[in-house]
Amino acid sequence: FQASRAASLLPQLLLRRRPASAGAFALLARPASSASGGLPPLTTEIHPGIKRGAFSQLTDADVSAFEAIVGGDHVIKDADEVLSYNIDWLRICRGQGQLVLRPKTTEEVSAIVRHCNKRRLAVVPQGGNTGLVGGSVPLFDEIVISTSRMNSLLSIDPVSGVLVAEAGCVLEQLDREAASQGLMMPLDLGAKGSCQIGGNLATNAGGLRLLRYGSLRGTTLGLEAVLPTGQVLDCLTTLRKDNTGYDIKQLLIGSEGTLGIITKAAILCPARPKSVQLAFLGLDSFQAVLDTYRLARRSLGEILSAFEFIDSESMRAVKKNLGLSCPLGEHSFYVLAETSGSNETHDREKLDGFIESVMSMDGCATDGTVAQDAGQFAHLWSLRERIVESLLVDGYEYKYDVSLPLADIYRLVEHMRTRLDGRVIRTAGYGHLGDGNLHLNFTTPKFDAKVLELIEPHVFDWVRDRRGSVSAEHGLGLKKSQYIRHSKADFAVRVMAEVKRLLDPNGIMNPYKVLPDE
Amino acid sequence: KYIHIINKADMAASKGLKILVGCKRVIDYAVKVRVKPDRSGVVTEGVKHSMNPFDEIAVEEAVRMKEKKLAGEAVAISVGPPQSQETLRTALAMGIDRAIHVEIPLAQLEKLQPIHVSKLLAKVCESEKPDLVILGKQAIDDDCNQTGQMLAALLDWPQATFASKIEPSQDSKQLRVTREVDGGLETIDVSVPAVVTSDLRLNEPRYATLPNIMKAKKKPLAKMSPDQLGVDLQPRQEVISVEDPPVRKAGAKVESVEDLVGKLREKGLVK
Numbered sequence: 001f002q003a004s005r006a007a008s009l010l011p012q013l014l015l016r017r018r019p020a021s022a023g024a025f026a027l028l029a030r031p032a033s034s035a036s037g038g039l040p041p042l043t044t045e046i047h048p049g050i051k052r053g054a055f056s057q058l059t060d061a062d063v064s065a066f067e068a069i070v071g072g073d074h075v076i077k078d079a080d081e082v083l084s085y086n087i088d089w090l091r092i093c094r095g096q097g098q099l100v101l102r103p104k105t106t107e108e109v110s111a112i113v114r115h116c117n118k119r120r121l122a123v124v125p126q127g128g129n130t131g132l133v134g135g136s137v138p139l140f141d142e143i144v145i146s147t148s149r150m151n152s153l154l155s156i157d158p159v160s161g162v163l164v165a166e167a168g169c170v171l172e173q174l175d176r177e178a179a180s181q182g183l184m185m186p187l188d189l190g191a192k193g194s195c196q197i198g199g200n201l202a203t204n205a206g207g208l209r210l211l212r213y214g215s216l217r218g219t220t221l222g223l224e225a226v227l228p229t230g231q232v233l234d235c236l237t238t239l240r241k242d243n244t245g246y247d248i249k250q251l252l253i254g255s256e257g258t259l260g261i262i263t264k265a266a267i268l269c270p271a272r273p274k275s276v277q278l279a280f281l282g283l284d285s286f287q288a289v290l291d292t293y294r295l296a297r298r299s300l301g302e303i304l305s306a307f308e309f310i311d312s313e314s315m316r317a318v319k320k321n322l323g324l325s326c327p328l329g330e331h332s333f334y335v336l337a338e339t340s341g342s343n344e345t346h347d348r349e350k351l352d353g354f355i356e357s358v359m360s361m362d363g364c365a366t367d368g369t370v371a372q373d374a375g376q377f378a379h380l381w382s383l384r385e386r387i388v389e390s391l392l393v394d395g396y397e398y399k400y401d402v403s404l405p406l407a408d409i410y411r412l413v414e415h416m417r418t419r420l421d422g423r424v425i426r427t428a429g430y431g432h433l434g435d436g437n438l439h440l441n442f443t444t445p446k447f448d449a450k451v452l453e454l455i456e457p458h459v460f461d462w463v464r465d466r467r468g469s470v471s472a473e474h475g476l477g478l479k480k481s482q483y484i485r486h487s488k489a490d491f492a493v494r495v496m497a498e499v500k501r502l503l504d505p506n507g508i509m510n511p512y513k514v515l516p517d518e
Numbered sequence: 519k520y521i522h523i524i525n526k527a528d529m530a531a532s533k534g535l536k537i538l539v540g541c542k543r544v545i546d547y548a549v550k551v552r553v554k555p556d557r558s559g560v561v562t563e564g565v566k567h568s569m570n571p572f573d574e575i576a577v578e579e580a581v582r583m584k585e586k587k588l589a590g591e592a593v594a595i596s597v598g599p600p601q602s603q604e605t606l607r608t609a610l611a612m613g614i615d616r617a618i619h620v621e622i623p624l625a626q627l628e629k630l631q632p633i634h635v636s637k638l639l640a641k642v643c644e645s646e647k648p649d650l651v652i653l654g655k656q657a658i659d660d661d662c663n664q665t666g667q668m669l670a671a672l673l674d675w676p677q678a679t680f681a682s683k684i685e686p687s688q689d690s691k692q693l694r695v696t697r698e699v700d701g702g703l704e705t706i707d708v709s710v711p712a713v714v715t716s717d718l719r720l721n722e723p724r725y726a727t728l729p730n731i732m733k734a735k736k737k738p739l740a741k742m743s744p745d746q747l748g749v750d751l752q753p754r755q756e757v758i759s760v761e762d763p764p765v766r767k768a769g770a771k772v773e774s775v776e777d778l779v780g781k782l783r784e785k786g787l788v789k
Contacts, residue, residue: 274564281728327725344566348604352735355728368728372608373568374548376725 041447043093043139043478052140053511055122058099062119066101069111074149076100085144088137089130089191090397092447093478095138097124104149106224106232106263112145113261113509114230122508125257127168127199130191132399135256135477136199139512145261147198154264156181161269162221162238167198167262183269186213190385198262204254206473208385211434212305212340213270216253223249224264228504238266251499256475257510259503273305273340275347279355280380282331282367286410289333292358293406293433296337299354303347305340307434309333311413314387314428317443321393322386324379328367335433336384387430387439394425394443398452400459401431402438403469409438412462416440419458423451437472460486476514484516534590535710537580538648539614540639541573541596543605544659557759559628569605572654574612576716578723579684580652581613588686589650591615595642597635599627603739610734611726617739618642620747629753632660634744636668641747643673648711650693655680655715666715676708680717 044050067075076082077099086095103109116123122142129136138144150168157163158181165174172192175185187200189207199205201223204216213219222237235249252259283289289309296304312332318324328334337354341347351370358368371377391397404412413429420427424442431439440459444451460470464486471480471487484493497515500507545551546566554561569577583589594609595618596602606617620638622630643651656663670677678684678695687694687707697704698717708714726734744751772778782788 275566328727356732359728359732369725370728370731372726373571373574374546374566375571378548 040087040091040094043095043134043137046092046447046449047139047478050139050512050517053122053507054120055142055508055511056120058121058141058143062115062121063099065115066099066112069115070101070103070108074102074104076102082144085126085129085146086137088132088134089194090132090392090399092396093134093137093139095124096141097138097144098141100144100146102146102149106150106226109145109150109226109261109263110230110232112230113226113228116143116508117229117506120506120508122511124510125198125202125261127196127202128170128191128194130195131199131203131256131477132401132474133471133477133479135203135475135510135513139478142511147196147261147263150198150263151196153177156183156269157238158182160238160240161271162266163269164236164238164264164266165197166264167201168196171195171197171200178269179272182272184272186219186267186270187216190388197265197267201253201262201265202255202257203475204473206432206435206437208306208308208432210432210473211307216267217250219268220249220253220265221268222266223252223262225249225252225260225262227260228506228509232263233260236264236266240268251503254475256477256514258500258514260509271342273342275339275341275344276305276377277339277347277351278371278377278380279335279337279351280328280369280371280383281335281337281358282328283333283335284331284366286333289335289410289433290406291361292335292337295357295361296354299357300337300339300350303339303341303350304337304434306336306338306432308336308384308431309433310336310384310387310430311410311428313426314390314430315383317390317394317426317428318383318387321390324383324386326383327369327380331367334383336380384430387428388441391426391428391441391443395445396443396447398442398444398455399474400438400440400455401472401474402440402459402463403436403472404438404463404466405468406433406436408466408468409433409436412438412459413440415462416442416455416459420451420454423448423454435472457483457486463487478513481512481514482516484514534588535583535649536647537583537589537592538639538643538646538651539573539576539580539592539594539609540651540653540665541577541594541602541605541609542570542654542657543567543596543598543602544570544657547571547658553760553762557761559757559760567601567605569608570654570657570659572656572658572716572718574654574723575718575720576652576654577609577612577614578721579716581724582721583684584613593618593646593648595620595639597630597638598622599624606739607734608726610737610739611731612724613730614737616737618646618742619739620742620744622744622751626744626751628757629755630751631753631755632662632664632668633754634749634751636665636672637749638744638747639665639669640672641749642742643669650710651675651713653713653715655717663715666713670713673711673713675711675713677713677715678706678708679715681714682717682719684714684720 082100085100086097101112124138124142124144126136126144126146147168150166152166154164161183163178178184187205187207188209201216222235224236225233227233293307296307315326339347339351371380417427424444426443428441431437460483463470469487470483546568549566552561580592584592592614593616594606594614596606597620603619606619610617653666666679667677680698681695682698683696685694692707692709694707
């Protein structure tokens with residue numbers, strides 16, 4: 001599809017599809033208008049340039065086949081229930097899928113996918129549906145395959161720290177189980193209460209502690225997946241080291257469900273730290289944020305486990321829209337510096353040293369606090385973790401997630417804030433400073449195509465010109481697939497397309513996502 | 519019997535009350551407590567500890583009374599192991615002027631009871647001569663709710679427990695304390711010196727800010743031992759065993775009212 005996607009304004013046509021056999025599956029989506037009672041507009045209206053692929057239509061015979069595989073109870077046909085699987089967490093997408101399947105085992109997933117591949121029916125794998133780039137919901141009438149019922153924890157080895165779980169396990173629950181063995185999951189993100197480990201792997205989720213524990217590409221030891229042909233790929237090893245051939249699981253990690261459906265994963269869990277400390281600082285310039293970061297790396301070094309920054313606009317949103325209170329006064333920036341270690345006394349000493357340096361360094365932190373108990377710890381973190389939620393209260397959120405050289409991070413925010421002055425409710429910048437990852441968000445009361453035009457592709461071009469990444473951790477999904485060449489060479493993209501053709505000859509696995517349509 | 523008379527002049531005009539605040543180091547309220555395998559107690563090794571939440575409220579109240587010029591000096595005291603010093607540093611960082619640590623050797627710590635703590639506090643009151651002692655109403659590890667009351671009895675001072683508000687009385691010669699009681703709120707006037715215990719709604723404790731955390735390191739922290747205070751820590755109680763509460767049995771869902779009535783009949787709860 002063309003770059004005119006962003007340029008087209010009002011929806012000209014509503015795509016209405018009726019199945020060849022007028023079974024019980026007449027399209028139930030209504031035309032989206034501003035008076036549609038809170039439902040997001042159909043994704044096809046926001047992107048009218050995307051055409052439905054040459055897939056088959058769902059028939060009653062297909063539904064019967066699925067019922068035979070997973071059982072009638074786990075085939076969802078009811079329009080109201082199906083609707084919730086068609087809308088993403090940010091409520092910026094609404095698909096027109098008519099069927100949701102909820103398998104329990106890898107064998108069921110394999111049988112479903114085999115059938116869909118034979119019949120050329122498009123599918124969308126869906127975990128917790130917390131993705132932020134429209135990659136986890138249908139666009140047209142793709143069948144949703146939900147991993148929610150595949151939620152068994154298979155094993156935890158307290159000695160090696162290897163945890164093996166089914167893809168539908170919720171991250172927070174896995175972390176709780178790991179905690180009972182003195183371990184922790186190597187990643188943490190705001191969506192932890194809903195996101196599933198399969199989805200985390202499919203998106204190569206980063207999160208708050210990538211700084212310390214690395215990415216899933218390093219901590220995932222093995223996985224099992226169902227490929228688009230229905231074949232089961234068993235790479236579920238729990239070995240720390242295994243250099244025997246090509247590491248195919250790395251293709252699936254971060255593939256956003258376009259190369260297969262991950263069904264099981266083996267994750268290496270680090271030891272749960274005995275002592276976690278949190279310092280929350282108020283600063284008055286971005287240079288002070290960078291200086292504080294340098295200081296943190298020097299004084300806290302090996303125990304630093306997170307370094308996040310929040311700008312004043314984001315803090316304002318959290319205070320006003322969610323009613324949370326901030327223990328510090330008004331500052332241009334706030335920083336959360338967390339340490340995790342094995343000895344509380346040592347860590348407190350290091351933290352005290354860091355704080356002393358921060359207070360005495362000219363132009364550094366002018367205000368701050370250290371969490372004294374678990375309640376304060378949770379509250380201070382919520383000021384960062386709930387920013388996305390608070391921005392949703394404004395209405396419609398335009399979300400961007402980029403990697404940039406540290407010095408450029410806030411320049412982009414200031415530049416865009418000036419560019420969009422008067423057109424948006426707010427321009428909020430915050431993120432994983434330690435990873436060079438900026439989260440940049442704009443909000444308007446309702447979706448405004450003119451605002452989108454002002455943002456895209458300008459913001460991506462700005463990032464490309466500084467050799468950054470147009471999607472640091474959220475992935476490309478539907479919303480950013482056309483910008484892949486902003487951060488990847490053309491030949492690299494063509495090699496990716498070859499891999500996709502190899503593994504998914506009929507293109508049924510999460511179409512319209514990740515790779516641009518060519 | 520210990521009696522302390524204060525100059526009954528208008529409290530607001532005097533240099534303010536001297537307040538002694540008790541702080542106990544307990545397992546952090548957010549931690550999931552586990553019973554030791556030998557059932558002699560709970561696991562404390564390597565577990566996050568922090569100041570008892572009700573004591574945080576007591577410290578906050580003392581600091582606020584200083585800010586309102588009702589109090590002149592606020593002193594924090596903790597009876598506990600060496601790590602209780604950190605708890606006292608937190609109190610100092612919130613605005614307390616100085617601290618006293620009555621150090622209890624680990625061996626005796628497990629057998630320490632409110633009766634011992636109140637005797638230690640009473641001895642300290644003899645030398646410190648505070649006008650007001652504020653303690654948390656109870657500690658979240660033992661839930662005893664005894665130390666404040668015992669201390670008042672030992673000192674023969676009036677007590678106002680479960681305070682949700684502390685202010686000068688109408689004639690400013692006493693303290694007017696609003697207490698949370700089963701039937702609602704009770705307001706009483708107590709003369710000073712007095713013992714007050716803090717309840718949840720007394721205030722919301724502040725975050726310790728960095729400049730104060732740094733200042734706290736320089737504030738005086740005195741150490742004392744139970745021997746110096748002449749208090750015998752002989753335990754009066756023996757813990758026989760500590761066990762997990764019984765696991766909650768799973769409930770059952772019923773499909774209809776008839777089913778529900780049938781099940782109730784089965785259990786003999788309904789005729």
